[in-house]
Amino acid sequence: MLTIENLYKSFGKLVAVNDFNLHVKEGETAVLMGPSGCGKSTMIRMINRLIEPDSGTICVSGTEVTKLDLEGLRRVRKRIGFVFQQFNLVGRLTAVENVMLGLVMDGIPRDAAYDKAMKALEKVGLEKRAQHKSAEMSGGQQQRVGIARALAFEPDLMLWDEPTASLDPILVREVLVIMEDLAKYRASSMLVVTHEISFAIHVADRIVLMDKGSIVEEGMPEDVFGHPASHIGQQYKELIEYQQITNARTLNSKNIA
Numbered sequence: 001m002l003t004i005e006n007l008y009k010s011f012g013k014l015v016a017v018n019d020f021n022l023h024v025k026e027g028e029t030a031v032l033m034g035p036s037g038c039g040k041s042t043m044i045r046m047i048n049r050l051i052e053p054d055s056g057t058i059c060v061s062g063t064e065v066t067k068l069d070l071e072g073l074r075r076v077r078k079r080i081g082f083v084f085q086q087f088n089l090v091g092r093l094t095a096v097e098n099v100m101l102g103l104v105m106d107g108i109p110r111d112a113a114y115d116k117a118m119k120a121l122e123k124v125g126l127e128k129r130a131q132h133k134s135a136e137m138s139g140g141q142q143q144r145v146g147i148a149r150a151l152a153f154e155p156d157l158m159l160w161d162e163p164t165a166s167l168d169p170i171l172v173r174e175v176l177v178i179m180e181d182l183a184k185y186r187a188s189s190m191l192v193v194t195h196e197i198s199f200a201i202h203v204a205d206r207i208v209l210m211d212k213g214s215i216v217e218e219g220m221p222e223d224v225f226g227h228p229a230s231h232i233g234q235q236y237k238e239l240i241e242y243q244q245i246t247n248a249r250t251l252n253s254k255n256i257a
């Protein structure tokens, strides 16, 4: 489905992604984690060439993305849904108009685009808010419109670059629930960059840990976080244990548990 080989990107002297190799299978959800600045965003943005790699190859559903000209790239990007940290919606347009925008620009007649957009909004539980202006929606709802916009193209591959990072903590859950559902139904393969550890534990088929531009460890969540083989894996394990202990203590002391 997605195969990345020997990917490399530097910004001047700074090597952001170095000899990166990854394979994501059909329907698989892989979660990419690692310390801030280790190259996650640079890596995921190279998959649809929002950032141009210096070298290496990327194949999506058998198409070598790294070889494509602009027209080919335009076609393959339709098969790759991208959800960003920023929603990038047009505030004065309604939810359904925002989702339709890309479809209409792609030449789909307005009626068909409307139907596809409504179907996508249903998948994120926003069909009843379809006619509301996106600027009047909560951050969580706006991000769900952003997800619907990507889903409307029925992509083979969904890329998520910290989709909950700019949300108020109490709105994060509504977006994670949608992502969890999408992963469960395996309509597309997913590569998710996130700092949400509990999402990674519950939803990932595979955790990929990155440090200083390269993968340092990958495997099932229970292995990577339970019996880490890398320094970064060990740090996540300790963080999870710390969170479990402090959560239990806080809940007990407040009589919430």
Ligand SMILES: Nc1ncnc2c1ncn2[C@@H]1O[C@H](COP(=O)(O)OP(=O)(O)OP(=O)(O)O)[C@@H](O)[C@H]1O
Binding pocket: 011, 014, 016, 034, 035, 036, 037, 038, 039, 040, 041, 042, 043
């Ligand atoms: N356009 C750019 N020009 C110069 N340096 C860049 C550019 N984009 C990213 N970098 C640098 O490349 C490195 C990797 O950045 P990147 O954003 O990919 O990391 P990240 O793991 O996604 O971090 P975070 O978790 O904080 O989002 C960082 O040192 C960053 O400062």
